[in-house]
Amino acid sequence: MTLVQRSHERGITTLTLDSPANRNALSAALVAELADALKQCGKDRDVRAVVLTHTGNTFCAGADLRYPPQPKALVRLLKQIIELRKPVVARITGHVRAGGLGLLGACDIAVASAEATFAFTEVRIGVAPAVISLPLLPRTDPRALARYYLTGEDFGSAEAARIGLLTAAGSDVDEVLEPVLDGLRRASPQGLRETKRLLTAKVLESFHQDAGELAGLSARLFASADAREGMTAFLERRDPPWVL
Numbered sequence: 001m002t003l004v005q006r007s008h009e010r011g012i013t014t015l016t017l018d019s020p021a022n023r024n025a026l027s028a029a030l031v032a033e034l035a036d037a038l039k040q041c042g043k044d045r046d047v048r049a050v051v052l053t054h055t056g057n058t059f060c061a062g063a064d065l066r067y068p069p070q071p072k073a074l075v076r077l078l079k080q081i082i083e084l085r086k087p088v089v090a091r092i093t094g095h096v097r098a099g100g101l102g103l104l105g106a107c108d109i110a111v112a113s114a115e116a117t118f119a120f121t122e123v124r125i126g127v128a129p130a131v132i133s134l135p136l137l138p139r140t141d142p143r144a145l146a147r148y149y150l151t152g153e154d155f156g157s158a159e160a161a162r163i164g165l166l167t168a169a170g171s172d173v174d175e176v177l178e179p180v181l182d183g184l185r186r187a188s189p190q191g192l193r194e195t196k197r198l199l200t201a202k203v204l205e206s207f208h209q210d211a212g213e214l215a216g217l218s219a220r221l222f223a224s225a226d227a228r229e230g231m232t233a234f235l236e237r238r239d240p241p242w243v244l
Helices: 028-043 071-083 099-106 142-151 157-162 173-186 189-222 225-235
Strands: 004-009 012-017 049-054 058-060 088-092 095-097 109-113 117-119 168-170
Touching: 004 028, 012 028, 012 173, 028 071, 049 058, 049 173, 058 099, 071 099, 071 189, 088 099, 088 173, 095 099, 109 157, 109 173, 117 157, 157 168, 168 173, 189 225
Parallel strands: 012 049, 049 088, 058 095, 088 109, 095 117, 109 168
Antiparallel strands: 004 012
16 A cells, blocks of 8 residues: 655656545654655656645644654654755645644645644643654744643644744645745756755754754653553543543
């Protein structure tokens, strides 16, 4: 079963997360398949830029709690998106949760429809948004992140754009996306490559400095008693015991 579909049109390769059974959650298999697809895009001279999108009503539900990737594998995937020598554009028409927001933060440009919703739900299952902070902290409003990291509450696409999580949002995501893709098609490959290098330098600093520590933190938290209870409660569709 293919979890990442690929199509190509006029220099733009679209990678579509297609794992409806788990709402495109980041399983070990999906992470590996997406990493391979990105690697192929990096080698293909016909690829000017990459669009990352999804099937169904969820872009990505976060880590797959049954078959999660290793934290280091998620670090490698996020870094791969940032280091890819071609722009990566997220196209979102549904929900994004937890680890899915790390994918969003790693992309160079992110656009969403008005019905998209977002939430950092890690605190509600006893963990923290550790690895995904590597691309998010340098790019997103810190006061807003403090609120949404700590509360786990939902917010909409207009708020996501305001705090820097999205580049733009609108009622018709493809209408928002059209001038972006037109601009990328008009740019030279060298111009895109070197401009992306400038834009991602600060983000990559966070990977060089903090990736090992945050991957370790993620592994410890997911192995904790609180996380086991939180994940069990989530899968059983009940509140964990700490809910007041």
